[in-house]
Amino acid sequence: MSYDLIIKNGTVILENEALITDVAVKDGVIAAVGQGLSGAEKEIDAKGMIVSPGMVDAHVHLTDPGGHRADWEGYETGTRAAAKGGTTTCIEMPLNQMPATIDRDTLHVKYEAGKGKLSVDVASLGGLVPHNIDRLHELAEEGVVGYKCFLSTCGSPDPDSGDFCNVNDYQLYMGMKELARLGKILCIHAENALICDELGNDAVRAGKDSAKDYVATRPVFTEVEAVRRALFLAKETGCKLHLCHLSSPEAVEEVTKARKAGQDVTCESCGHYFAIDEDEFEVIGAKAKCSPPIRDKDNQNRLWEKLMAGEIDCMTSDHSPCTPDLKEGGIFKAWGGISALQSSVDIMFDEAVQKRGMPLVDFAKMMSSNPADRFGLETKGRIAVGKDADFVIIKPDSNYVLTSEDLEYRNKFSAYEGRDIGAQVETTILRGQVIYKLGEGVFNPHKGEFLTV
Incomplete structure (x- = not known):
């Protein structure tokens, strides 16, 4: 089977366990979870990182x-x-x-x-x-x-x-x-x-x-x-x-x-x-x-x-x-x-x-x-086949000090400014599309939707 995206080699948090495996995405939905997946247009190597x-x-x-x-x-x-x-x-x-x-x-x-x-x-x-x-x-x-x-x-x-x-x-x-x-x-x-x-x-x-x-x-x-x-x-x-x-x-x-x-x-x-x-x-x-x-x-x-x-x-x-x-x-x-x-x-x-x-x-x-x-968001919240391909890839043991320049808010201040934080988001993926990457910023904007139940 061909996939749009495979996230490889990361520690993936599943329903009842976290293990090093691959996750494949097709048409914005999680299509497969397992080791050795291949056949994707794009791959992300998440070795050493947490896929949540x-x-x-x-x-x-x-x-x-x-x-x-x-x-x-x-x-x-x-x-x-x-x-x-x-x-x-x-x-x-x-x-x-x-x-x-x-x-x-x-x-x-x-x-x-x-x-x-x-x-x-x-x-x-x-x-x-x-x-x-x-x-x-x-x-x-x-x-x-x-x-x-x-x-x-x-x-x-x-x-x-x-x-x-x-x-x-x-x-x-x-x-x-x-x-x-x-x-x-x-x-x-x-x-x-x-x-x-x-x-x-x-x-x-x-x-x-x-x-x-x-x-x-x-x-x-x-x-x-x-x-x-x-x-x-x-x-x-x-x-x-x-x-x-x-x-x-x-x-x-x-x-x-x-x-x-x-x-x-x-x-x-x-x-x-x-x-x-x-x-x-x-x-x-x-x-x-x-x-x-x-x-x-x-x-x-x-x-x-x-x-x-x-x-x-x-x-x-x-x-x-x-x-x-x-x-x-x-x-x-x-x-x-x-x-x-x-x-x-x-x-x-x-x-x-x-x-x-x-x-x-x-x-x-x-x-x-x-x-x-x-809140009844049935396609959200889990890494499992059939769920929306929404992921955050976390880089552990990666210290940084938060500054106002880092903030995307309209008003760039926070109680956390100046704090030394020991982990950071490396990549954010919404329905299979990368919307943020560390060092590159937010891109592919406006892919979000209003959700109803």
């Missing part, structure tokens, strides 16, 4: 259409950063674009804004906000992979603003009932809005302005309480649940207990909670501000234990960029979001696999197959 499924990043914020946020991060730069970082599929949040993605019309506005700009594939979440419960079905009919809501304060409560807004408990309950009827998953940002807001106001009135002051206004119990509340209401309504960017082992433990009790729930965390601790946040400053916040070293160590034990299903970037001016004016005024999309594979391979001995199969599950499975 392309990352499926289940938490990415892009801002096309942008409105007053047009300068934050569009599809063009955001998906180029994904390609450079080894991510082949992004699951996009329904905010911070303007208008927020809350019904059929706004979803189509988003699709139009991304037309001809995608360097990787993009699946979409719809939003659950106070004023769209009667329109949630529209998004399901258009093929969104799930929904997102906030229990912490966000956006604007004005339905005419076009912005996103958090829900109260009644709106959450009614939304969960509708999503259970639709059979869709709800992703939740879980922090107690009132307590976090008032602790923040108290800190500002007291003149506090350090990174540690900010962390103290969003204590672990505010995350745990919101997770428990979400789990209880999901159990009452039968709604499938996914807890976003959990930052504490105590919150993960709540998910583990609910799952063991038979509840349909998963959770994710983010690379910055594992790579940066509170003391480093203090040094980096507002570039590392996010919510829930980066916590102390003891919290981080115990979170690592949860990850290595398999209690955290997905690793995401929670890429939430902004313009540089929005990171100024003090820690409490600064935008809470980290630009991280380009660095997830490098950092987690270094920190989890190289430094802590995570098995390669587990690495591929948390980065690729688990999020693909959870």
